[in-house]
Amino acid sequence: MGVSAFIVQESIHADWVSRHETREDAIAAIQEMIREGLAEPGEFNVREIDDGGDTVRVFGVPDAEVPAKTGVA
Amino acid sequence: MTQLPSPDAHGLAETATIAVPVPPDGLTLYRLLEHQTPSEHDFEPKLSRNQAKLRGVPELFRGSISHWLERTQAVRASERSICFVVQLELPPDSLLRVAMTEQLGRGHVDVWAHPQELLGAVVDVVRDRKRP
Numbered sequence: 001m002g003v004s005a006f007i008v009q010e011s012i013h014a015d016w017v018s019r020h021e022t023r024e025d026a027i028a029a030i031q032e033m034i035r036e037g038l039a040e041p042g043e044f045n046v047r048e049i050d051d052g053g054d055t056v057r058v059f060g061v062p063d064a065e066v067p068a069k070t071g072v073a
Numbered sequence: 074m075t076q077l078p079s080p081d082a083h084g085l086a087e088t089a090t091i092a093v094p095v096p097p098d099g100l101t102l103y104r105l106l107e108h109q110t111p112s113e114h115d116f117e118p119k120l121s122r123n124q125a126k127l128r129g130v131p132e133l134f135r136g137s138i139s140h141w142l143e144r145t146q147a148v149r150a151s152e153r154s155i156c157f158v159v160q161l162e163l164p165p166d167s168l169l170r171v172a173m174t175e176q177l178g179r180g181h182v183d184v185w186a187h188p189q190e191l192l193g194a195v196v197d198v199v200r201d202r203k204r205p
Contacts, residue, residue, distance in 0.1 A: 007177055012107045013115065014150040015139045016177050018129050029129075038127055045152050053179035055149040 004056075007047040011060070017044065027061055035067045076100075077173045077182065090133065092172040092185065095163045100171065102140040102182055103147040106157040111195050115159070116188035134183060137172075142180035148201045150178070160197040 006026035008017040020026040026046045033039035041061070048056040076096040080089040106115050118136050120128065125135040140161070141147040147158045163169055163184075170185040184191070 005176075009139070009150070010119065011152060013105050013139065014147070015119065016134075016181075019177060033128060036127065038124060047150055047178065049178050053175055053181075055146070055178060058150065058152040060152060 004048070004050050007049065008044055009047050011043060011045045014047065023048070027065060030061050031065065031067045034061075041066045077171060079173050079175065087176045090172050090174065090183070092170045092183075095165045095167060095169050095171060097165050099165055100163040102142065102161050102163060102171075102184065103144045103158050104138070104140045104161065105147050105151050106159050106198065109157050109198060109200060111159050111192060111198060113188040113192050116186070116191040137183035137185050139177075140171075140182045140184050141178075142182060144199065144201070146178070146180040148203055151203060153203065155200065155202050158199050158201055159195050160199070161191060161194040162196050163194050 006020045006023050008020065008026050008029050009015060010017065018029055020029060023046065030039065030044045030046070033044065034041060045058055045060040047058045050056050078091045078093060080087055080091060083091065104115070116138060118138055120130060120135050122135065125132065141150065144158050144160065148156060167190060168186065169190060172183045174181050174183045
């Protein structure tokens with residue numbers, strides 16, 4: 001483990017999608033999926049882990065930061 | 074405690090994946106559920122091949138789902154204030170394959186299996202309240 005990270009995961013079952021170094025990168029990954037029509041708002045969230053791998057918190061994309069879709073699912 | 078091999082113990086990169094059969098003594102794992110009653114849907118990988126590619130999920134992991142070695146680890150992975158966690162007792166000598174993937178969190182285990190097989194391994198469901 002060694003370093004803290006931000007895991008994009010499916011909101012219900014916490015199935016992981018991607019691992020990021022920063023909160024901003026993780027949020028951007030979700031925003032991009034929504035923008036491209038690959039995800040619905042609320043379908044994914046972010047799990048922050050500390051340098052020991054323990055979950056610090058889980059949070060969603062703030063409503064104000066949810067983009068409008070531009071793609072086709 | 075787990076008998077699953079870790080990449081670190083074998084001198085491999087943290088991102089390496091060592092998928093193995095369930096150990097001879099079996100394996101206890103925990104997973105978050107959508108509702109209190111588990112269904113095959115809870116154990117079904119969700120991504121199509123194209124969705125995985127577009128979302129940056131390696132093809133290897135398109136067919137795996139997330140589990141945890143401890144119930145508290147599963148609870149902490151949920152955003153819900155109240156969540157449902159299922160306990161599974163995975164048997165050896167099955168088609169199941171498991172891998173420690175702790176770069177995604179302490180106690181995180183990826184599992185490859187038929188959803189019916191996982192549903193059949195359910196022994197308990199706990200309704201848990203997330204603590205701050």
